[in-house]
Amino acid sequence: MTTVAGQSAQTTYDVLVIGGGKMSDFRVMASAVTDLVCAKLGRPVQCRTHRETLEGAPVNEIPFFPQPPRYLKIFLRRQPRLRELHALIYLAFAFLRHLLRRALNRSRPANAESFADYYK
Numbered sequence: 001m002t003t004v005a006g007q008s009a010q011t012t013y014d015v016l017v018i019g020g021g022k023m024s025d026f027r028v029m030a031s032a033v034t035d036l037v038c039a040k041l042g043r044p045v046q047c048r049t050h051r052e053t054l055e056g057a058p059v060n061e062i063p064f065f066p067q068p069p070r071y072l073k074i075f076l077r078r079q080p081r082l083r084e085l086h087a088l089i090y091l092a093f094a095f096l097r098h099l100l101r102r103a104l105n106r107s108r109p110a111n112a113e114s115f116a117d118y119y120k
Contacts, residue, residue: 014040043119055101 031047076083
């Protein structure tokens, strides 16, 4: 992950760029960017990404996810293509569930104005 904060000589706008990282690092990246933006705004507010889900709801207890049966683990270990397909289907359903939750909650995407209003 790389974050670069700077100001162009031709404009008065500050530019903050974040690049790299993986999907599993999004919370760490969001925390770093939020800390930089808040510092630039002169409002050092503690980042709260670790206390919220992707939808913005508070994080409750981590749910219990049962382990797959032993025979399924052995079978999938021996069949790498099926293991890959199993993982893709699992991720597709998780993503679909996420999209449905967002659609049903009718949440609006964040923009710069709502971000600035929140930290006023």
